[in-house]
Amino acid sequence: MKKLINDPKNVVAEAVSGFAQAHSDIVRAELDPVFVVRADAPRSGKVGIVSGGGSGHEPLHAGFVGFGMLDAAVPGPVFTSPTPDPIVAATKAVDGGAGVLHIVKNYTGDVLNFETAADLAGAEGIEVVSVIVDDDVAVKDSLYTAGRRGVAGTVLVEKIAGAAAERGDNLAAVAAVAATVNSRVRTMGVALTPCVVPHAGEPSFTLADDEIEIGIGIHGEPGRERIKLEPADAIVDRLLGAILEDMPFEAGEEALLLVNGMGGTPQVELYIVYRRAAELLAERGVKVTRSLVGNFTTSLEMQGASISVLKLDAELTELWDAPVQTAALRWGR
Amino acid sequence: MKKLINDPKNVVAEAVSGFAQAHSDIVRAELDPVFVVRADAPRSGKVGIVSGGGSGHEPLHAGFVGFGMLDAAVPGPVFTSPTPDPIVAATKAVDGGAGVLHIVKNYTGDVLNFETAADLAGAEGIEVVSVIVDDDVAVKDSLYTAGRRGVAGTVLVEKIAGAAAERGDNLAAVAAVAATVNSRVRTMGVALTPCVVPHAGEPSFTLADDEIEIGIGIHGEPGRERIKLEPADAIVDRLLGAILEDMPFEAGEEALLLVNGMGGTPQVELYIVYRRAAELLAERGVKVTRSLVGNFTTSLEMQGASISVLKLDAELTELWDAPVQTAALRWGR
Known part of the structure; x- marks a missing residue:
């Protein structure tokens, strides 16, 4: 294996740190727990949008944090779902009082951990709605997945839902447009x-x-x-x-x-x-x-x-x- | 060798064709001879900027054709300089009467072919100035090159010279800023x-x-x-x-x-x-x-x-x- 890395266990933390420095006009990074958030979060009155999942799919998701798209991204270890803890922290960080949409690729670990995080955030008074992305027509039920997998179509869901949130749509409307994109x-x-x-x-x-x-x-x-x-x-x-x-x-x-x-x-x-x-x-x-x-x-x-x-x-x-x-x-x- | 290609000899033509279709709001492609040019070229009174070189370095150079950067890019065969013919054609296509800057990476073939093209365009009444990019500190005199090689710094030369041309600087001034970037x-x-x-x-x-x-x-x-x-x-x-x-x-x-x-x-x-x-x-x-x-x-x-x-x-x-x-x-x- 030849890679431009230091200790393999530091890959995500070092990459997130470099990413946040390179794009400090757009984002900042939290490192404990790890997530990337818009530099101007939370935006009062705007629906927040959080996505995330295992690292290794970059620029998905941190590369899509910013005006008109995601408010935060939660990177897990490489190819491994983030735990609920950083998802809750990211959800709180982007909550501007209008609720938060979770955009979740359809993998068993991601679905479970985002669900737990939504429950925990809900218990703290933040309204969370989740939309599952499952755009991959290749196979039904696969390693890591019940049903279809969420893949590159996620980028289109995030862009279009982000635009709806940016123009001021409410949580139900932003979730509806995200679901519409996923269905199409x-x-x-x-x-x-x-x-x-x-x-x-x-x-x-x-x-x-x-x-x-x-x-x-x-x-x-x-x-x-x-x-x-x-x-x-x-x-x-x-x-x-x-x-x-x-x-x-x-x-x-x-x-x-x-x-x-x-x-x-x-x-x-x-x-x-x-x-x-x-x-x-x-x-x-x-x-x-x-x-x-x-x-x-x-x-x-x-x-x-x-x-x-x-x-x-x-x-x-x-x-x-x-x-x-x-x-x-x-x-x- | 596993590649997503058809006949190896059609790689450049097919890629250029796909590129121009995908970005038809910004560029159009000429296929005989092959070059990529701003959709709105030539721009009257604006210094035109042409770059080019062997293919295989994408997005350099076609990916940088558009407002505020290059007016045209001339892709040669993979890792092989384009001949003077398409360089002349691209130079004519972007000439808006204020002259044309050639940005040339320092490889023997590129330097020679751009020089010939500049002479031919000059004979047709187009004022051409060339700036050579040689930013690679690794080695002096190398395979394909006398002196230092032109590498990724070319992108910075193209962006900054392009901005100078877009704001209305004349040919001497655009060439001067390109040379300044290369020197720094x-x-x-x-x-x-x-x-x-x-x-x-x-x-x-x-x-x-x-x-x-x-x-x-x-x-x-x-x-x-x-x-x-x-x-x-x-x-x-x-x-x-x-x-x-x-x-x-x-x-x-x-x-x-x-x-x-x-x-x-x-x-x-x-x-x-x-x-x-x-x-x-x-x-x-x-x-x-x-x-x-x-x-x-x-x-x-x-x-x-x-x-x-x-x-x-x-x-x-x-x-x-x-x-x-x-x-x-x-x-x-």
């Missing part, structure tokens, strides 16, 4: 290589030199099948085919197309994937009106990518376009 | 793994499982030395030590700190590097007032990072902060 987004990914969890020191799984995993999870969980390496266009057809089978489009409907890198994929490859995905959507009569390409929900140094398609309407498009100012996503400010 | 920025990098050029299909060099290359070039050119893997903090001390030896700071001077990923490095590692670099600069009395962390000048899927330090003053800080709207760098708009 589908994702599927592919891995070319495994990743190495620092404290494990070994690849999380193995793939032969000519083998790829279709439908990979963001912790390297098994997908649908292992196949021989194919040209990018054929792989895109598999991923997007599964997405469109799960969520059909009528001709003329609009979509946001997200091509997400798993962390170790060169950018040229992501744009080759984007090109074919956009072409295939056009063939099906889908109008791609918004796009996002880059590393947003990663699996450490894994090589691979995922495709997400969000079915847009005028309301979701307006919220997507609203200003955002975070370390990893920024426009309009 | 130093970079050094480290590789943990090699990269694989698509049409070669094999790693560009080899490193043992416990070995890293200090002072690596962005095409995998040899650096200063190969050493056994060390903790991140010790590696940072080597890189930053070399930078500060080359460009000493007085206590109280201000700096922009750029930690650049080589393409395959997880984001947590970049922030661990940032943390130690910021700490070391603080120990030396240097005030880090601006920061940038991420994949900006990459070497395909290489794992590793580089550190760049730019000595700021009030003028450079103002130009750095000016609005920018490109695929890879965006704020203030």
Whole structure:
């Protein structure tokens, strides 16, 4: 294992510390317990939004803390859910009196720990509503998960719910729009290589030199099948085919197309994937009106990518376009 | 070799095509010859800025085309300079009557081809000035290069020169600020793994499982030395030590700190590097007032990072902060 780290057990604390220093205009970090919070939190009268989960998926979630998106992010150890304690602390730190939304990826540990944290915060008088993200069409019931997994679509839920909270929507309305995004987004990914969890020191799984995993999870969980390496266009057809089978489009409907890198994929490859995905959507009569390409929900140094398609309407498009100012996503400010 | 590509010989054309589609609000692509240009080019009366070089370093340079930065980028084949022909075409496409600045990384092929293109454009009545970027302190005279190599500091030259052009500076002034940035920025990098050029299909060099290359070039050119893997903090001390030896700071001077990923490095590692670099600069009395962390000048899927330090003053800080709207760098708009 070769990594730019010091002691593997300090990876998260050191990375969070560096992150907060590099982006001190946007966030500050609390280190006991560990969470990242907007520099101007709490905002009185604004619904607070907290997300979190195991580390190793950066920029998810800390990279999305800031104006128009999350109020706080709670990073657990690498690929391991944070405990309720820092989630409660983050929830209290962002409570401006209008309640707090928890955006939770659908993994058993995250769901359980966020639920406990919501109960504890509720006992202290903070109204908390949770929305579970489960956008991965690859498999139902998997390692770590009952039901579908929450993957890159989480970024779209966080951006759009964040915009709704920023314009002053109340807690019920912000939760409703988050749930709407989750219901309209589908994702599927592919891995070319495994990743190495620092404290494990070994690849999380193995793939032969000519083998790829279709439908990979963001912790390297098994997908649908292992196949021989194919040209990018054929792989895109598999991923997007599964997405469109799960969520059909009528001709003329609009979509946001997200091509997400798993962390170790060169950018040229992501744009080759984007090109074919956009072409295939056009063939099906889908109008791609918004796009996002880059590393947003990663699996450490894994090589691979995922495709997400969000079915847009005028309301979701307006919220997507609203200003955002975070370390990893920024426009309009 | 496992990559998300189709035919290796179509990598650049397909990636450029996907890039232009994904960012059609900012750029358009010309495919014969290949270059990427601002959607609103040429801008009458504004100095045009063109950069370019071999592909494989994305988002450099196409990701920096847009308001407040480059007017056009000319991608060559992977790790190979573009020929004069597309450079001339890009120069003509951005000429708004105020002349064109070429920003050229210091590699023999790039310097030669941009020089020829400048002569050809000049013969057609377009005034062209070139600024060579050579920020890499690692080695003098290297594979592909006489003198120092141009690496991640190029991003800072492009951003600051772009801001000067956007506010209406004339060609001589824009060239002068570009040269000033180059004179005040130093970079050094480290590789943990090699990269694989698509049409070669094999790693560009080899490193043992416990070995890293200090002072690596962005095409995998040899650096200063190969050493056994060390903790991140010790590696940072080597890189930053070399930078500060080359460009000493007085206590109280201000700096922009750029930690650049080589393409395959997880984001947590970049922030661990940032943390130690910021700490070391603080120990030396240097005030880090601006920061940038991420994949900006990459070497395909290489794992590793580089550190760049730019000595700021009030003028450079103002130009750095000016609005920018490109695929890879965006704020203030």
